[in-house]
Amino acid sequence: MHREMKARDLRVSWLQKMGPLAGLLLIIILLSTISHDFLSMSNIFNVLRQISINALLAFGMTLVILTGGIDLSVGSILALSGVLTAGMMGMGIEPWLASLIGIIAGAVMGSINGLLITKGRVAPFIATLATMSLFRGLTLVYSEGRPIISDDYSFVIMGQGYFLEIPIPVIWILICFFVLGFILKNTPFGRHIYALGGNEEAALLAGIRTVGVKVAVYTLSGIFAALAGIILTARLSSAQPTMGTGYELSAIAAVVLGGTSLTGGKGWITGTLIGAMIIGVLDNGLNLLNVSSFYQQVVKGAVILIAVLLDRSQKT
Template identity: 50%
Template structure:
């Protein structure tokens, strides 16, 4: 019985951690559990959560994508340019998602066909596409976006912020793909043991390439949300976002070695980071100390994951 309880607690450790964190913060900061603040938390978490969903696919295969922040920057800059010229929002979305998919395709092809470590490949493309963003924007923010575009990041539907609705849709699609489709089973198989997956007839190169495409698409989608919400696109946008996305995936219980994890866990991980940031802000904790706390929480999650192996 003891082992069963321990196993159950460990299985849902991320959710339990989130609940304990929420209760602890609400005791110190009573404003935390208000409806207004919780909607604010969900909205703030949406950008990282969208990126983290794509990152989850990549990490499940045993890879990593450090270029998502740069992908967000260039995609956001293009979205802002099109919004300035009053392009239809659906056209902007299609163009931006294609850009994100192409960047992911480049990463995926080099990783899968070139047999180069994903860390090195995406570190290089992170630098390249950040440079491309600076060249494209001439190092200056792009502003003056139309109101029809900014509604994506600031609007509401039936009282629910649009970014929250977007992340719900993204999670539902990602959950279905991973848990209900053959491709999802193949993603877990490649992450669990790539050689065995290849010997069983799975096109591992195709599976790995596609997860980077998906990651690029989610980074581009998050670019539309954040650019719309801020009302401008900065060449520095997305800096450090790759670390928050990776942290959300790890905190959600996905193994960095691949083959184990879930999208739902990733969203819980993103919520832990968002709740932690919001709670520390409500308690007027210095941003410098917030970084220390966040780093320690991530380290604890990795240690717990390692202990379970």
């Protein structure tokens, strides 16, 4: 009885961890046999740069989803932080300081989400649905609906530059990936996130400040969204008030593709990176194959469904 359980337990967790990676490899092999450009170094970095925005959003989203919540406002936080940063630079503020202000703005927006959810007892879906509209509206108000140009060289290299041949946005996601992975595995805060998502009542009774952990998690999600907004602004040399619209859904898709459970308590950041890569590789590969963007959406939807259905069948 116990031995059976062990075997099952191990098999399930192994499949859950390896499933997304196997899927990614499968897609890569498939695409590289069809298109010869696909596996070139420049294309690989191209893909990584393309997924950097989504990966950053998805990292923050992973933390939120691990606690059993959801954050729909990340696309709007991205936009508001982006236009604020660009706006500050337009006023002559140094790029680094303007970026810092953008990040702080993201943190404030995230903590507003967290406070609404904990102190205000609003369901995460509703709270962030409201702030999604709120922050987007503020973005349009601040920018008067127009793009804000920011072509300061020291700023745009954040999105367009290279460091030792590696695109700088890729360096950003690697740093964030390792730091987050370490935090989740090796710090009490990481443990608390998993415990809270697994059983909030038990976490509370173990003395965990559940309110504090939740606020921190939404704040981090806001910071990641702001970082993504700044990098996107740098890449485009301007902040578009409509940028990031719908990005929250891609971020959620990456988290789910990576095997993190939407009910909380189960998941890992590596899965999310793989999930984001699956989406990025599909986009890129289908582009190389000249598949129309209409069909691309169909394929992406189908891949997400297949992944989730496979995941289900392993669990039952």
